[in-house]
Amino acid sequence: MGKQKQCEQCLQYADKFGRKYRGKRYCMDCYLYFFVKRACSHCGELKRIHRDEKKPLCYRCYSAITPCVRCHRVGRPVGRIESFGLLCNSCANVVLKPYRKCSMCGKSSRLSIDKKNGTNKPICQSCRYKMYAKCPQCGIKAALYKTSDGRDLCYRCVNGIHYYCSKCGAETYRSNKTLCQRCQACNRNDKRTIFNAELLGNSDIRAMFVDYVAWLTVNVGPAKAASVQNSYFDFFEALQTAPDDWERNVEFLTGLDGGHFRKSSLLKRYLDSLGINCDPSTLKAAMDLRTIHKNISTVLTLCPLGHQFIITEFFNERIAGYKKHRIKLQTIRVESSSIKRLYEHWAQSNDLNTAIRQLAAETPGTRCSLTKYINFATPTIQLTWPSVEASTEYRLAYLTNKYRYGGLTNAELQDYVKCFLFHFYGVSVTTGAFSIASSNSDITALFNHQKLWIAKP
Ligand SMILES: [Zn+2]
Ligand SMILES: [Zn+2]
Ligand SMILES: [Zn+2]
Ligand SMILES: [Zn+2]
Ligand SMILES: [Zn+2]
Ligand SMILES: [Zn+2]
Known part of the structure; x- marks a missing residue:
């Protein structure tokens, strides 16, 4: 009894086995029942072939024409036949059980250990191929074999095997693909x-x-x-x-x-x-209109409920003006960006006055493009751009703060000096009409042959 093994088909114990087929051992009874005499589709001889086999092949032909699932070589001595296919005798002892996680890429796949390439961890086929060197003759990455004249070539080149695309006839490089890449x-x-x-x-x-x-x-x-x-x-x-x-x-x-x-x-x-052809100016207009639509939809989601109607009305009127060629789309685009900025500030503070004060401090340039909207919305919405004095003060405070926490660009420094001159000296100058000399402790503004002291922000 000790030498008896279990038949993997009927699960009875037996000491004589007919065949191991697709990784399963068949006892004699099962063998004679499942393996009926059929004509081999390759050699034509009548052989015992599994009754469920759709393309009947005798054992000899199956081994001769089925490529090894690991190395794809054909006609090698058979090592093992598993449920997932044939393994040649050089691959039989390195293939592990199929479908575990590859230790290199993590994908679930049939794994093997590739000692030839110096790895002793189980890896998948595609990781293995990536590690191969290129065959010096055909340039395909593959396991290389020594030829009699001492060169290292891939299996195909060693044996002069060629595969051709079944559609265009061009040479292909994988036996399991019948069509070329193109x-x-x-x-x-x-x-x-x-x-x-x-x-x-x-x-x-x-x-x-x-x-x-x-x-x-x-x-x-x-x-x-x-x-x-x-x-x-x-x-x-x-x-x-x-x-x-x-x-x-x-x-x-x-x-x-x-x-x-x-x-x-x-x-x-x-x-x-x-x-x-689309005219560049038409495309530019479409781009502007696209931005306007995007800005409007942002504004409508940000703004307080009571504002939606006015915003929609405002833009309807502006777009109508564009259609009558009275307003450029670019103008409306700039307006929509400023309005968006206004409501972005509103969304942070929930207070329109705070929002507009922040705009005056951070982007005083938006004033101009907001005028039309402010006029349109008044008196339904209480919106007033701060006076020049107040704006200057907000701007000064903002730039001072920015100087301390991140520094100012050259243009911002110019603006700071300009605001300082206006706020503390009551002098209004245009940017560029003065020059700045800066020392460690303070700044001097020079204009009209006058030297004016400016506090460092
Ligand atoms: Zn059995
Ligand atoms: Zn056959
Ligand atoms: Zn193999
Ligand atoms: Zn892998
Ligand atoms: Zn080659
Ligand atoms: Zn082809």
């Missing part, structure tokens, strides 16, 4: 094109999209075409409902991704090739 990319690209094209209901636009991908494929190759065709798909989708003169229509272009029309954009190059 043909695989072509397939991927074609499948994606069909999938995308079917989403376009308008047959003209669909044809244009297919033409666009064809242009892409010629210009950047099938692999890149497959990966970038989707990033411009929204353009073709939008084109289905576009006005006839869409390339001159600012509103339509505003709804699109601005990046589509950059010089480097493949879509732009394609449109150029068709002679479809």
